[in-house]
Amino acid sequence: MNHCVKAVLAASxxxxxxxxxxxxxxxxxxxxxxxxxTTGLVVTDNDDVEYVRDGQPSGATTDPEFKVDTNLGVQxxxxxxxxxxxxxxxxxQQRSEMNxxxxxxxxxxxxxxxxxxxxxxxxxxxxxxxxxxxxxxxYANNWVRPPDEVYGMALLHRLDGxxxxxxxSLGAGSLTLTALAGxxxxxxxxxxxxxxxxxxxxxxxxxQVLTLRAGHVESEVELEPFGIPGGATDDYSFSNVGVIFDRxxxxxxxxxxxxxxxxxxxxxxxxxxxxxxxxxIGDVLPYAIYSRTEPEEKSPAGxxxxxxxxxxxxxxxxxxxxxxxxxxxxxxxxxxxPGISFATPPLAQPLSVLDKAPVLDDVVVASVAIDFxx
Amino acid sequence: MKRIMLLIASALLAANAHAGIAVVVNPAAADLTSxxxxxxxxxxxxxxxxxxxxxxxxIRADFYQKATGRSLSQVKATWSRLxxxxxxxxxxxxxxxxxxxxxxxxxxxxxxxxxxxxxDGSVKVVLTLD
Numbered sequence: 001m002n003h004c005v006k007a008v009l010a011a012s013x014x015x016x017x018x019x020x021x022x023x024x025x026x027x028x029x030x031x032x033x034x035x036x037x038t039t040g041l042v043v044t045d046n047d048d049v050e051y052v053r054d055g056q057p058s059g060a061t062t063d064p065e066f067k068v069d070t071n072l073g074v075q076x077x078x079x080x081x082x083x084x085x086x087x088x089x090x091x092x093q094q095r096s097e098m099n100x101x102x103x104x105x106x107x108x109x110x111x112x113x114x115x116x117x118x119x120x121x122x123x124x125x126x127x128x129x130x131x132x133x134x135x136x137x138x139y140a141n142n143w144v145r146p147p148d149e150v151y152g153m154a155l156l157h158r159l160d161g162x163x164x165x166x167x168x169s170l171g172a173g174s175l176t177l178t179a180l181a182g183x184x185x186x187x188x189x190x191x192x193x194x195x196x197x198x199x200x201x202x203x204x205x206x207x208q209v210l211t212l213r214a215g216h217v218e219s220e221v222e223l224e225p226f227g228i229p230g231g232a233t234d235d236y237s238f239s240n241v242g243v244i245f246d247r248x249x250x251x252x253x254x255x256x257x258x259x260x261x262x263x264x265x266x267x268x269x270x271x272x273x274x275x276x277x278x279x280x281i282g283d284v285l286p287y288a289i290y291s292r293t294e295p296e297e298k299s300p301a302g303x304x305x306x307x308x309x310x311x312x313x314x315x316x317x318x319x320x321x322x323x324x325x326x327x328x329x330x331x332x333x334x335x336x337x338p339g340i341s342f343a344t345p346p347l348a349q350p351l352s353v354l355d356k357a358p359v360l361d362d363v364v365v366a367s368v369a370i371d372f373x374x
Numbered sequence: 375m376k377r378i379m380l381l382i383a384s385a386l387l388a389a390n391a392h393a394g395i396a397v398v399v400n401p402a403a404a405d406l407t408s409x410x411x412x413x414x415x416x417x418x419x420x421x422x423x424x425x426x427x428x429x430x431x432x433i434r435a436d437f438y439q440k441a442t443g444r445s446l447s448q449v450k451a452t453w454s455r456l457x458x459x460x461x462x463x464x465x466x467x468x469x470x471x472x473x474x475x476x477x478x479x480x481x482x483x484x485x486x487x488x489x490x491x492x493x494d495g496s497v498k499v500v501l502t503l504d
Contacts (some may be wrong), residue, residue, distance in 0.1 A: 024457075024464075036458055075458060087460035106460060115421065125459070133459035140455040172409070174418060206418055208409065248443065283447060318447035321429060373454045 024374065031078045038138035040069030040369035049359050050343040051332070053145050054152055055188055056094050058343055060365070067094040069145055069369050071136055073105065083112045091136060095187075105136070105158070116167040124163060126184060127202050128154040130213045130242035130255050138371030142251065142316050144328040145367075147274040147291035148341040149308055153259050154238060156184040156195050156219060173207030186221050186236075188304060193226065195219040196233070209247040215240045223264075235262040249280040251287070259304075268304050269296035283318040293340055301355050306337025314367075323372045330365040334358065394490040394504045395437050398475070398497035400482045406500045412442045414485060415465065416449070417456040424465040425474050425486040437487045440503040 024034035042060035044051050052059035052068060059068050071093035078086040089106035108122030125133040134140040135151055145151075161182010167174050180202075184195040200217035220233040242255035254275045261268035271294055278287030292309040314328030338344055338356035342363075397411050399422070406414075406422075413419035415438065427434045429446065438449050456462040468474050474486035479496040486497075493499055 032463065034457060036454065073458065075460075077460070077463060079463070089458070089460070108460065110460070120460075131455075133461075134455045137454060137458045140451055140458065174413075208412065280448075283445075318445075321446070322450060324447070324451075373450070373458075 027076075030080060031076065033074070033076050034374065035072070035074045036137045036139055036371075036373045037072040038069050038369050038371045039066065040138075040144065040367060041066050042068040042365060042367045044366070045364045046359075046361060048361075049363065051341055051363060051365050052343045053148050053341065054157075055155075056343065057190065058094075067100065069138070069367065070094075070100070071138075073136065075106070085110045085112075093136065118165045118167075119162065120165075121162045123158055123160050126154070126156050126159040126198070126217060127178065127180070127200065127215055128156070128217055128238050129215075129240055129257065130211075130244065130253075132157075137373075138326070138369060139322070139324055139373045142278055142285055142287055143276065143289060143312070144314060144326045144369045147276075147289055147310065147312075149291040149293035149310060150255055150257050150272040150274050152340045153257060153270060153272050153293060153305065155186045155188045155236075155304065156198070156217075156238075157187075159184055159198060161198065170205065171207070173205055173210075176202075176204045176206075178202045178204075180217075184219060191225045193222050193224075195221045195236070209245060211242075211244040213240070213242040213244075221261075232263075234264050234268075236260070236268065237262075251278045251280070251285070252276065266297050267302050270294060270303075270305055271296070278316075285316040285318075286314070287316070288313050295337075303338075305340040306356075306358070307335040308337070308339040308341060309333050309335070310341075322374055323370065326367075326369045326371065328365075328367045328369075330367070332363045332365060334362075336360075394502050395433055395440065395487050396490040396493045396499045397437075397441070397485065397487050397501040397503070398478050398493065399485050399500050400478055400480075401496075401498045402482050403485075403498065403500075406485075408441065408501055411485070411501055416442055416444075416452055417462045417464075420462065421483070422485040423481070423483050425477055425484060426465040426467045427471070427474065427487070428467060428469060431470075433487065433489060437503065441487070441501075 024032050026032050041064050043064040044060050047061045050059040050061055059065055073089055073091045075089040086109050087106055090102055091105040092100050092102040095101050108120045108124055110118055110120045112118045135146050159182045163178055163180035165176055165178040167176040180200045182198050184198050186193040186195050198219040202215035205212045216239045218237040221236045223232045223234055237260045240257045245252040256273040259270045274291035276289040278285050289312040294307050295303050310330050310332045312328055312330045317325045319325045336358055339359050342359050344356045414422045415424050435446050438444055453464040471488035471492040474488050475497050478484045478486050
């Protein structure tokens with residue numbers, strides 16, 4: 001067993017003995033060490049294809065698999081002064097490699113010269129979605145994992161660059177506008193491509209019960225790794241709107257995203273959306289999610305993702321302080337395409353490395369996860 | 375059945391053991407509305423630095439329920455979103471009402487909540503939750 005996995009398992013065992021509030025470790029007056037993690041197990045009813053999230057190379061079959069959802073994040077915050085701070089977050093999870101792998105997810109300096117104005121420089125999460133920056137923090141979310149029909153569509157995840165935010169009161173809440181610029185890396189089906197000239201704008205309004213969000217991110221992705229020589233790039237864009245409602249015991253959340261490419265749209269263009277609803281009963285939150293993704297053009301070869309819809313039902317149980325236990329059942333239909341959540345073998349005579357075999361049957365996925373923060 | 379009734383009764387008594395919860399700030403600080411207090415304790419308003427009592431103190435759960443309408447685990451999930459996106463740090467936890475009063479008296483941006491019976495002239499009450 002990989003040593004990282006042991007660390008995650010040991011960490012999740014540890015939280016059962018230590019249950020104070022945020023047991024983050026204060027290092028002197030200005031620094032704080034905190035961590036989050038998930039130990040998850042996934043099993044499906046299908047041995048022909050492997051169920052994955054975020055384009056992982058291998059995943060779950062009828063053999064239970066823990067690499068799909070298991071992760072561990074460690075974060076160091078240093079507040080040098082009122083207006084200057086630094087954040088570094090290391091995240092261990094299964095990425096494009098077959099085993100768990102640790103990478104620097106966040107590393108930025110933040111400057112807040114005025115109340116509400118913030119400039120960040122370094123590595124941050126690219127805000128493609130409503131919860132891009134906490135998509136990997138299981139405890140911060142009600143579901144076991146973000147619906148792959150939407151969150152699996154982003155091929156860029158991180159921004160190396162700067163962003164500038166301004167937040168002010170508007171109505172019964174606050175509005176935050178963010179502009180960003182920098183570069184990123186596209187990582188899909190084992191292909192790595194540079195994404196240059198990443199720029200984006202997001203707006204987020206947060207009230208007592210309602211959060212509204214819209215965003216647009218564009219970048220120039222190099223095409224050579226996809227077999228198109230000559231140093232060409234394509235303009236790849238991502239637009240998103242989302243809403244979160246949380247009042248008393250009722251929670252609801254929905255998002256709609258569009259992925260577009262200017263020159264090679266027939267491979268990249270796709271839409272995705274989900275709706276999620278739940279009702280809190282004490283420490284238990286049962287929820288249901290419907291999510292769907294559809295390419296703009298039906299089944300040309302070499303598409304980045306196929307058609308897929310999932311009906312999910314789950315339960316979050318806040319069992320202990322800082323520990324949530326979750327169960328989720330997913331019924332996944334790929335409509336005869338390779339879908340988006342499956343690692344399938346490439347076709348025998350692939351037109352492109354992206355040509356994956358279709359998933360022939362509907363797949364039932366069962367998941368259990370223990371999320372913690374400390 | 376009798377035992378269960380007793381348990382419920384004693385739980386209710388424990389929950390009502392304090393007279394009320396006072397939300398306190400520095401005497402020099404401006405007044406706050408209940409919406410502002412909720413926004414500060416949910417990390418949406420950064421104009422004040424919130425202080426917490428220990429999770430073992432019954433006032434804490436009571437305060438969050440009344441001020442924000444959320445349970446402690448909901449509040450913790452909210453702060454974990456802010457923390458792990460590097461946006462904000464959760465409220466600093468102090469051991470008791472005396473240390474909250476001391477911190478609030480010495481910092482114009484600090485805000486805390488204490489048993490209303492523990493209020494004295496060193497702090498200003500902006501909100502009382504019964």
